[in-house]
């Protein structure tokens with residue numbers, strides 16, 4: 462007697478699933494933790510369940526493999542000097558250490574009053590207008606004020622350029638095999654313009670340093686040894702892209718989840734102490750970063766499957782967040798999930814292991830300040846549209862606009 466083995470397909474990378482990839486993730490996750498998949502012409506394995514995702518992210522045998530020349534992924538951003546998100550030890554740690562000092566609890570606490578002022582001014586203007594698009598009129602200008610302007614000392618008058626550059630580059634962060642020719646071309650133009658801008662800014666910070674991370678990195682480069690000028694420019698681009706798209710989408714996706722779950726919105730209004738743990742639930746439930754990639758640096762085993770050096774995997778962290786094997790009621794958005802003494806398992810929204818998001822404290826600050834002020838000042842918030850559109854990106858999950866009434 463023969464048993465038919467049903468073929469497992471995966472469709473969530475198709476535009477049809479953009480509004481809600483989670484049912485498709487669940488179907489595949491329930492079928493298998495590890496699915497062989499063709500990413501364009503690159504054979505990879507999709508990692509669908511929490512435990513296997515966590516094992517890859519924290520495993521010493523996994524990394525990016527660009528330095529070793531073994532990556533099957535063609536990712537042009539990996540070639541940008543200083544872009545340490547795609548580097549392996551020891552180079553990775555050398556760069557990460559230089560920016561980590563900008564995200565210590567003390568430095569982040571010092572940024573809190575600025576974030577508060579920016580949000581208050583934006584909400585004052587919205588109240589006067591009577592309309593608000595939470596994404597473009599709150600999350601975007603807040604991220605511009607905090608990252609390219611405050612952290613990198615860029616010119617606030619270039620706000621529209623910062624947003625346009627990071628959007629085109631973020632869209633182009635999907636594996637090249639999944640991108641259209643137009644998206645690849647737009648990414649190239651944006652990266653060139655953005656690098657040119659930061660090269661000029663670095664020159665200016667050399668002669669006239671200001672109180673920001675970029676000036677510190679410029680000083681470290683001038684001191685010699687640790688860092689070159691092109692690396693400083695590349696790190697600025699990395700911080701702009703890694704920081705803006707994601708922190709904007711945390712506010713957008715998180716606010717959308719609240720508006721679609723009015724009981725949770727009401728609870729948060731009553732108990733603002735739940736805002737901080739609610740951010741973790743937002744990162745679990747509808748994460749701004751849906752997946753990341755890794756390469757086996759040595760022969761190794763995950764979930765009982767043998768991987769050979771140079772094999773590529775797509776770690777579906779967005780799917781891991783809904784894995785019922787580790788999260789109770791995974792499809793329920795519950796702002797108390799991470800509150801109290803027995804919090805849920807750590808979500809993978811900021812990744813795990815050596816690449817764990819270095820900017821997480823800043824992302825939390827931005828989102829907490831924005832949500833706190835919005836809930837306090839807009840008592841009757843409601844969605845002003847039935848449907849929302851998503852950016853045409855796979856790694857980054859974010860909506861195009863979030864108009865609300867109040």
Ligand code: HEM
Nearest residue numbers: 545546703704707708711750753811812816818819820824
């Ligand atoms: C909610 C907002 C954010 C989310 C969801 C997020 C998510 C992530 C994730 C998933 C990674 C790891 C990628 C991997 O393992 O391959 C990462 C790394 C990184 N993030 Fe974030 N991020 C956010 C905000 C920020 C901010 C505000 C900054 C800085 C301004 C930032 C800078 C970085 C950098 C530089 C890395 C590379 C770290 C490394 O490779 O060691 N992120 N982020």
